[in-house]
Amino acid sequence: MEYTFGIQVFLLLFWRSALDALVSENDGGWSSNSEYSLTDEGPCNIDIWDKASLSHRQFIEQYAYSKPVILKGFSDNTKFQFLCSKSSLLQQYGERMVRLSTANTYSYRKVDVRFEEFVDLLLRPQSLDTLGSDTLYFFGDNNFTEWHSLFENYKAPRYMLPHTTGDYSFGIAGPGTGVPFHWHGPGYSEVIYGRKRWFLYPPEKAPHFHPNYTTLSWVKDTYPYLPEEEKPIECTIRPGEVLYFPDRWWHATLNLDTSVFISTFLG
Template sequence: MEEYCCVLFTVACFISLLSVQSENSHAKSALTADGGWLSTRSSSIADEGPCTVEVRDQSLTYSQFIERYAYSRPVIIRGLTDNTKFQFQCSKNSLLQEFGDRMVRLSTANTYSYRKVDVPFLEFVEHLLRPQSLDMLGSDTLYFFGDNNFTEWRSLFQNYVPPAYALPGTSGAYSFGIAGPGTGVPFHWHGPGYSEVIYGRKLVPVPPEKAPNFHPNKTTLSWVVDTYPTLNQEDRPIECTIHPGEVLYFPDRWWHATLNLDTSVFISTFLG
């Protein structure tokens, strides 16, 4: 397998109360700063770590994006889209009211995931959405991300505003997910796209210029706690904390892993 650069991103949510229109004021009063998800910090992660990913604002032009980042390196772009309405609809109460009785498909959170489990969304939220223990294996961790029925979830996805910068000849496909503190997907790679956190914080590691050294059935949490501190400085991953209002772009076939530092609600736009 060829070697690709890798990145570690902590997608951290700067949680703020949503600004909603006056006709939604009754719903606003019930909305907490974390959307009702009770975003609890993972007890195994002391802080968010450094940011070694370049950060740009909305003044970045499309031609600059293509020339500097699209095919070569990740970038975080601030203020590119406004997803206030989508964030409101992703509050815990809103999602449970709309989708509580729907079935969702969970996957095992290891690099070569094969096992799938179907459960009602309400059962997942109320009973399975819990902090990850440090000694749990990826094959025993169920993770909700990507296996979305687009017919059933259309009412939610139609209100998401994706990043405007697409790659020539591609179109976007959404993968939506919710995960508890300490959970995450271990190292893997795929095509290019964007990642945005709606609530919570997400950490994503990728070592530079080579494939990362990792056990395919160990969780990202165990890698960050046990392996990351032992790495030489030159082997440390590119990493950053991403806040709401920021979008992370990742190029094609870059190794990366994710780690949710809180209960997180997130969406990725894959450019295929």
Template sequence: MALVTIFLLLQLLLALALALNEQTEYAENDGGWMKNNYSPVQEEESCSVERRDGSITYAEFIEQYAYRRPVILQGITDNSEFRTLCRKDHLLRTYGEHLVRLSTANTYSYEKVDVPFQEYVEHLLRPQDVETLGCDTLYFFGDNNFTEWGSLFRKYIPPPFKLPGTTGAYSFGVAGSGTGVPFHWHGPGYSEVIYGRKRWLLYPPDKTPEFNPNRTTLSWMIDVYPILAAEERPVECTIRPGEVLYFPDRWWHATLNLDTSVFISTFLG
């Protein structure tokens, strides 16, 4: 009986050790951001955006993609140092008391709210509620204070391909699973995921999608996307850490964070 008890105790200790090891590895891989992770929407069945590796040349980028269509670039920069600096514990320790400006997650983002970064992370960073409107959802992306966050942004290595006559401007964000920005358009740019996964939905300038500007991308995916005919489906793909999506000028796009995500965009203006 004593041997059975000892055997069971050893099994329990082994299971606890394995669970602790898995939790440690998980925290290291996700930067500590996935604790309250949940989204009812998954990755697309088939990515319709071409992926190119680091062998792509600037001439190829300009000729094939810059003014024509989106592309996902892989391995063109190494932002491993920036990724380490974007771990949850590091950002809270460094910027927790700094004010960040939140925008409403609707097409026009009229409302702005300033809160300490730590308050945003601990109380407002949560999965998107399907019933909550985009105009009632606060989202941290853009409106960055480049003086306070400058030391972080200086560590970021942007994609090397610029369009003639443009310069890059950064927008940094942290957002919960299921959140995102509904359809809108602006100038060309890049978007890179640091932690998490971000699903992109895009339409060319001459094909305006049907959407409610005050509804969330999540509600559009649940209510509208499933009933679209094949020819009405967007160009779409999910980008993962280390991948950079380029979108051309005036392309309609909406985003959906499949996980709690940390991301940065480089707008070419």
């Protein structure tokens, strides 16, 4: 009995080590546009906590209704990360249809394409000359029936708000892409591969931006000239880090690399 248990433990550790090595070694296969990655991660002025330091009560009292926070190591999504590798997603979902939205504040236009077509032809770095209203972005609008086998392996952040449940939105985007400023209900965002830079403002402090311009153009043309009192709350998050944003907070995102990410919207 002890011998059998020892073998099971060994196989479990071997599988975990193999996953860790594969994921860290090749970035899941999503780094083909690495020469277009953005180097400036900017400052980080958001509180960061690890799972051993922040209790649920502290989260509710200090952050849930008042300000963003970054959580590190609260969930082990190694398996989910492995399943989100480029080869794995193409094998499982390449022929499935996905819905793309324009990367502007209101995202009115929707386009349906095969997932393989999106990855091969449309997953590109953001051009400064292209408006957000002309940029197609894969995030949300997921068919939960077709993608259930993937989402069931995701371990969502365990700190929920009272009387809420979580809905997932999954996305993949090229370097320099992102969504300009907008707001909605509270939620979490976790990076699976790549890096994502976040810019946030409280509800009463609406930022100056054009709803059809990209976050990249805002970072280039507006951000450097903001007076100190108008600068955003911001940070860049990496795999294994989860950003929580409260209800009605303005936020914009900028993918510094080709990024895979998932949000949990609370409502």
